[in-house]
Amino acid sequence: MNQPLIQNLKQTIETIPDFPETGIQFRDITPIFLKPELYKDVIRELATFSRGKIDAVCGIESRGYLFGIAIAMELNVPFILIRKKGKLPPPFVGQKYDLEYGSAEIEMRTGQLLEGQRVLIHDDLLATGGTTEAAAKLVLKQGGIVSQFSFLIGLEELKGKERLKPFGAETFEILTY
DSSP: OOHHHHHHHHHHSEEEETOSSTTOEEEEOGGGGGOHHHHHHHHHHHHHHHTTTOSEEEEETTHHHHHHHHHHHHHTOOEEEEEETTSSOSSEEEEEEEETTEEEEEEEETTSSOTTOEEEEEEEEESSOHHHHHHHHHHHHTTOEEEEEEEEEEOGGGTHHHHHGGGOOEEEEEEEO
């Protein structure tokens, strides 16, 4: 693991206590975008994990786009949007998933992911894994192969990695808390 990168990220990412509610330690990644060289280093690290192992990147709305598009560009592979329900024009396929209080749905346009493509699903943060699990199910519905998951940050205590194990894909996080 790239220790200088990890140290730089730990010094850059801000922890906001009790946001958005009491007891939550919010990890604010926006300061990374004020440091272009750090952002490039993050992209290189994430791309290294996937180089030669994937055919497309799927990014989860919206923060998964911040790094996912750049990873796809670095690897010269397509980038496919996974969006919240109602944001994409048809044709699309959807996948519902449960939240702590209620449920949500994400969607992907049909025909953008080709059958048999090996896919990296990227998001900025892995918490409980519910949204990422739903994204993986969308990829499978389209005939894709979930090869990898990548995240800038993983929150170990919420056990999101456990939820993703049934997909048999590699999981990579630069930072864990």
